[in-house]
Amino acid sequence: MKRCIMHLDMDAFFASVEQLDHPEWKGKPVIVGGSGDRGVVCAASYEARKFGVHSAMPIVQARKLCPNGIYADISRGRYVEISRKVMSVLYSYSPVIEQASIDEAFIDATGAGHLFGSPLEMAQGMKQKIFDTVGLTCSIGIAPVKFLAKIASDYNKPNGLFAIYEEDVSTFLQELPVRKIPGVGKKFVEKLDELGVSTCGHVLEYSLEFWERRFGKSGIALWERANGIDERAVEPSIEAKSESAETTLHKDTLDKVLLKKWLMRHADRVGQNQRKHGLKGRTITLKVKYSDFQSLTRSKTLPDPTNTTDVIYQVAADLLDAIDLVKPVRLIGLGLSNYNNTGLEQLNMLDHMQHRCTGVVRATKKQQQIDEALDAVRNKFGNKVICRGSLFGFTDE
Ligand SMILES: [Mg+2]
Known part of the structure; x- marks a missing residue:
């Protein structure tokens, strides 16, 4: 299959975050840098770049070029927080994400085409979802190889989208x-x-x-x-080897039946994405956040990697059953991690022996067939046309 690689780069990231947090700085030259006048420019807003200010330039020099600019300190924690949100948006499109820096990532979109339309439509959707989630613009390049995707993301910056097709x-x-x-x-x-x-x-x-x-x-x-040759693959970073889905509920609840419906929906989404990319994970993690924002996670590692919706769901539901809900829940989520990267079944004999008699959840042939049938219909007609019987009539409200 022809590869489709995307490179995403946030626009003037640090400076844009500062403008987001200080709306009165919007449209003005903002220069982010540390250590007072002895430091260097970490980021310059597009307005500041017009004065010739760019990153890595000494602050002293920037002040000469742009004396009326706004000089902001680095808000590291905030950048990390927003970066995480951006990356988690990307995971809703593909599990194969290589974070190249705090505001840059490669996305392997090979095979994601059916799920999200053409590569351009998929990238358009990502840009919109990132903007809706964090309020910032980014630029995306699309190409058959990594280095061209990176060049393409720089092509129409800011808020750019540029594709270099094979031909x-x-x-x-x-x-x-x-x-x-x-x-x-x-x-x-x-x-x-x-x-x-x-x-x-x-x-x-x-x-x-x-x-x-x-x-x-x-x-x-x-x-x-x-010659356009670049064999490097998009390599998911270690900590990025997981996929999760979570929802903040409209109303806090103690109702486990309702919470399990959400788990089924999340399991379905995570499973479907994994199957699309031929990936399987062994560890299922349940995440619960209470109304007072205190959160807890529970994990279980299976002997065999899985991407079967029912298995992911069942493990998460069991983990939920084992919890005594002490306060109403405001957020429920689950994640799948601990991948075997090849997507092939990895038979770990030791694990098998340990788990043989402990009531381990394993996918039945029938469950796998249901997944296959649902995936086939959804790949063709979209995610909304069909849902599992247990989720019938269940909406976000
Ligand atoms: Mg950037």
Whole structure:
């Protein structure tokens, strides 16, 4: 299958968060930096960039260029909080997310097409959902390989969306300056300049052997990129290897029957996403937040990895049953983690022996067939057309 990779980059992230938290700073040059006048610029709003201010510039220099700018301290905790929210939006689209920095991520959207429409529609949806969730804009690039997705996200910034399709890759690369290739630094650019090489088109005028002889590994990489080759996969980061779904209820409740309906809905969504990507997890985590915001989690690890809705649900429901609800619940969620990345069944004999006699929940053939049938219908007609019998008539209200 052809790969579809997206790169998401928040627009002027730190500066935009400051403008969000201080609405009176909107439309004004905001410069975020630490350590008073001895520090460097961490982020500059687009208004500040017009004055020539950019990140990594000494604050002193920025003050000369933009004396009337607003100079804000770094609100690290706030950036992390918003970053987490952004990333969790991404997980509702694909479990294969590689967070590249606090405000950047690669998304493997290969195979997610049927669920969310065309890649452009999917990216459009992501941008909207991120804006609705955190109130900030981002830019997304779409391409068959990682480095082009990253270049594409920078193409129409801010609030950009740009796709480089397989059939357009060579045309796009022909005029692309080599300095735009991630990893090609200043010094390398200078050396290439001496050879009269400034675009990817120029790179291809020399053979792979030439580049290898001249620059070794970097030369090979350059030739590959100029040909649109980038074999790197989107690698989910360790802590990112989980998928979850949670809901803050309209009304706090002690009703376990109602809470279990939510668990079924969450299990269904998480399971469906995992199946779509051929992933399975072994650990199911239940999350409950009480009306006083105190929260608790309970986990259970299964001997076999699963992505079967009923199994995920049953384990979470059992975990809920084991809890004595002391206060009304305001949020209920569940997560699946502990993946085997290949998506293949991993038979762990030791675990098998330990769990054999302890009433472990395992998927039956019938449950798997129900999942397959539901997925097939939903992939074709969308998620709303069909639901499990137990969720019939159950709405968000
Ligand atoms: Mg950014």
